[in-house]
Amino acid sequence: xxEQVPTTVLSAEQCHLGEGPTYDVTTDTAWWFxxxxxxxFEAHLGSGSIRVHALGRMASALGRIDAGRQLIVAEDxxxxxxxxxxxxxxxxxxxxxNQATRSNDCRVHQSGTFWIGTMGRKAERAAGAIYAxxxxxxxxxxxxxxxxxxxxxxxxxxxxxxxxTARAVxxxxxxxxxxxxxxxxxEVLLRHxxxxxxxxxxxxxxxxxxxxxxxxxxxxxxxxxxxxxxxxSVPATQSSCPAxxxxxxxxxxxxxxxxxxxxxxxxxxxxxxxxFLLEASARGRAEPDVKLA
Numbered sequence: 198x199x200e201q202v203p204t205t206v207l208s209a210e211q212c213h214l215g216e217g218p219t220y221d222v223t224t225d226t227a228w229w230f231x232x233x234x235x236x237x238f239e240a241h242l243g244s245g246s247i248r249v250h251a252l253g254r255m256a257s258a259l260g261r262i263d264a265g266r267q268l269i270v271a272e273d274x275x276x277x278x279x280x281x282x283x284x285x286x287x288x289x290x291x292x293x294x295n296q297a298t299r300s301n302d303c304r305v306h307q308s309g310t311f312w313i314g315t316m317g318r319k320a321e322r323a324a325g326a327i328y329a330x331x332x333x334x335x336x337x338x339x340x341x342x343x344x345x346x347x348x349x350x351x352x353x354x355x356x357x358x359x360x361x362t363a364r365a366v367x368x369x370x371x372x373x374x375x376x377x378x379x380x381x382x383x384e385v386l387l388r389h390x391x392x393x394x395x396x397x398x399x400x401x402x403x404x405x406x407x408x409x410x411x412x413x414x415x416x417x418x419x420x421x422x423x424x425x426x427x428x429x430s431v432p433a434t435q436s437s438c439p440a441x442x443x444x445x446x447x448x449x450x451x452x453x454x455x456x457x458x459x460x461x462x463x464x465x466x467x468x469x470x471x472x473f474l475l476e477a478s479a480r481g482r483a484e485p486d487v488k489l490a
Contacts, residue, residue: 200429203476211470215452217258218440222483229452232257258303260487268487272299302346306377307354309488314345333490347398365389387423397438402480409436433468441481449477
């Protein structure tokens with residue numbers, strides 16, 4: 198059954214490809230990206246103030262370093278961005294010599310290790326990978342990924358999740374909780390079937406996996422065993438990624454996109470690309486800071 202929970206539009210600015218939402222509980226600020234247009238959105242939830250920052254490059258995710266700095270994952274590598282002036286300082290290159298790829302789904306593990314996904318700009322088969330930034334160095338975790346998504350972690354940090362959307366499979370992998378690095382091989386947790394595809398995910402405080410189903414306009418909630426528990430309606434077909442927001446982390450921010458829609462499809466989906474707030478009655482978790490060394 199599809200749940201219709203109270204939903205509001207946080208931002209009516211329609212993103213070409215909205216992705217990578219995260220929330221800084223210390224400042225009550227949500228952040229997300231329009232990958233294709235190279236834009237970073239900053240929304241202070243308490244006041245309703247929204248700013249849009251032009252990055253000059255495609256970027257897809259960020260991790261909070263400290264009160265004054267963020268680590269931005271962009272098409273050619275990692276950058277340190279300062280809040281005060283928006284300055285972007287190169288930190289580490291990543292596939293900078295490969296013009297065919299860009300960054301995609303990413304998330305910070307409780308240890309401070311940053312998992313980073315890349316993919317082909319035209320979703321070329323097996324053109325991307327999932328990497329880990331750990332102690333200031335980047336290593337390859339899973340090569341040959343077409344569309345990396347659903348990177349998230351169990352509350353105890355002992356399990357990681359990811360998907361290759363093109364394969365319609367959500368994988369679980371055992372991790373060292375102290376490092377966020379794999380200590381075993383990925384196993385199939387669930388196989389998606391029906392309308393839409395597995396896109397971005399986030400884990401709540403109970404270990405449930407909240408997944409944006411791209412093409413189906415919904416958020417699916419799965420148990421750690423892969424059983425679907427809930428499905429929440431999203432008023433845009435191409436729902437792309439969720440994040441827990443608000444002082445008690447009970448609401449769900451969901452990004453969306455109008456990518457690959459023609460005029461008729463956009464007319465039929467008038468809120469495509471908007472960013473939404475769902476009153477999901479969730480038990481979310483705050484995102485950890487990324488560690489650079």
